[in-house]
Amino acid sequence: MLRQFIAVAEELHFRRAAARLGMAQPPLSQSIQKLETRMGVELFDRGSRRIRLTEAGLVFLDEARKAVAQADLAVEAAQRAARGLVGSLRITYVGAAIYDFLPRLLRVYRARFPDVEIHLQERPTMRQVRALQQGEADVGFARPPVSGADDLRYLSVLTEPLVVALPEDHPAASRPVLTLGELAGEPFVTFPAHEGPGFHARLVAACESAGFSMRVAQEAVQMHTIIGLVAAGFGIALVPASMRNLRQVGVVYRDLGQTVSPLEVDLAVLWRRGEPSSVVTAFLETVRGLRSEMQG
Numbered sequence: 001m002l003r004q005f006i007a008v009a010e011e012l013h014f015r016r017a018a019a020r021l022g023m024a025q026p027p028l029s030q031s032i033q034k035l036e037t038r039m040g041v042e043l044f045d046r047g048s049r050r051i052r053l054t055e056a057g058l059v060f061l062d063e064a065r066k067a068v069a070q071a072d073l074a075v076e077a078a079q080r081a082a083r084g085l086v087g088s089l090r091i092t093y094v095g096a097a098i099y100d101f102l103p104r105l106l107r108v109y110r111a112r113f114p115d116v117e118i119h120l121q122e123r124p125t126m127r128q129v130r131a132l133q134q135g136e137a138d139v140g141f142a143r144p145p146v147s148g149a150d151d152l153r154y155l156s157v158l159t160e161p162l163v164v165a166l167p168e169d170h171p172a173a174s175r176p177v178l179t180l181g182e183l184a185g186e187p188f189v190t191f192p193a194h195e196g197p198g199f200h201a202r203l204v205a206a207c208e209s210a211g212f213s214m215r216v217a218q219e220a221v222q223m224h225t226i227i228g229l230v231a232a233g234f235g236i237a238l239v240p241a242s243m244r245n246l247r248q249v250g251v252v253y254r255d256l257g258q259t260v261s262p263l264e265v266d267l268a269v270l271w272r273r274g275e276p277s278s279v280v281t282a283f284l285e286t287v288r289g290l291r292s293e294m295q296g
Contacts, residue, residue: 001031001034002064002068003021004021004032004035005035005043005060005064006061007020007021008044008051009057009061009064012051012053013051014028014032014051039060041056041060042054042056042057043060044057082278083282085115086279087117087278087279088117088118088119089116089117089118089119089138089280089283090119090121090136090137090138090139091118091119091120091137091139091141092127092128092131092132092137093123093128093141094122094123094125094141094267095122095222095223095224096223096239096240096243096267097242099242099243099245099246100158100160100242100245101141101158101242101267101290102141105286106118108289108290109283109286112282113283121137124196125142125143125195125196125197126146126194126195126196126197127195128140128270129142129146129148129149129270132152132270133149133152133272138279138283139269139270139280139284140269140270141267141268141270142154142267142268143198143199143268144198146197149270151273152270152272152273153270154269154271155284155287155291156267156268157267157268157287158267159264159265159266159267160242160264160267161240161241161256161262161264162203162206162238162240162241162256162263162264162265163238163240163241163244163253163255163256164178164183164238164254164256165226165238165239165243165251166254167230167231167250167252170236170252172254173252173254175254177254177256178254178255178256179210179256179257180206180207180209180210180263181210183207183212183236184207186215187215187235187236188203188216188217188235188238189216189218189219189220189230189235189236189237190203190216190237190238191219191221192219199265202265203238206263217234223239223243223246226239227239227251230250231248231249232250238256238263239253240265240267241253269284
């Protein structure tokens with residue numbers, strides 16, 4: 001009704017206003033009369049051959065234009081929200097993700113969705129699972145497999161080899177490639193099993209396949225702390241290859257030679273089952289796009 005009034009007020013002619021609105025003139029005239037009756041004021045002076053706005057009509061025109069403009073903004077905001085263009089996104093991640101995949105992803109996502117507010121928090125895999133289940137996070141980047149997470153969905157986004165992190169003064173540091181069997185008897189710095197069970201189990205199984213049991217000298221939750229402890233001489237560590245991007249003084253990274261099965265770990269994006277929000281849906285689409293690009 002406000003748009004009809006504005007059209008008549010700007011055209012000062014019912015027939016032209018009706019044509020502009022794509023409707024017949026009689027219904028338009030009736031609509032304006034109903035508006036005046038509801039308001040209890042005359043908006044148009046119809047006493048002359050050409051209608052004119054009354055004093056009340058002039059004031060109402062200004063306010064009607066503001067109201068219509070605000071309504072248009074509200075519609076646009078709702079449409080942007082429905083497309084995941086606005087809102088907030090809480091992302092939790094394992095430490096190694098920040099050294100390769102996650103920065104690439106966030107650059108692409110922020111370029112496409114600059115008005116989404118992003119909150120980042122580093123957490124080990126099992127803490128991510130709890131945060132997602134309790135509604136404290138929207139998506140996570142963790143190391144599968146995860147137990148007790150039937151209410152979560154996940155998609156592997158990256159598979160990367162393991163490398164060994166050594167103190168730079170280690171006797172084997174001068175060699176470009178090591179075999180896993182050569183690490184038997186070495187003290188290891190690694191994740192606690194209860195914080196990253198999938199990753200920890202992968203390391204234990206790899207060492208056992210090479211004929212020895214991993215001797216844990218120190219545990220740490222954050223990957224950069226593990227690398228720091230290696231630099232301090234607490235031991236060596238098997239870490240994802242992306243950790244090469246963390247250039248820690250006193251640490252060198254060396255490839256591992258061929259084994260019976262590839263020494264690799266996955267990074268996966270996790271989210272709650274059910275219908276995700278539009279923001280999460282748009283984020284997952286971006287994840288899938290980058291995953292395809294990297295795999296291609």
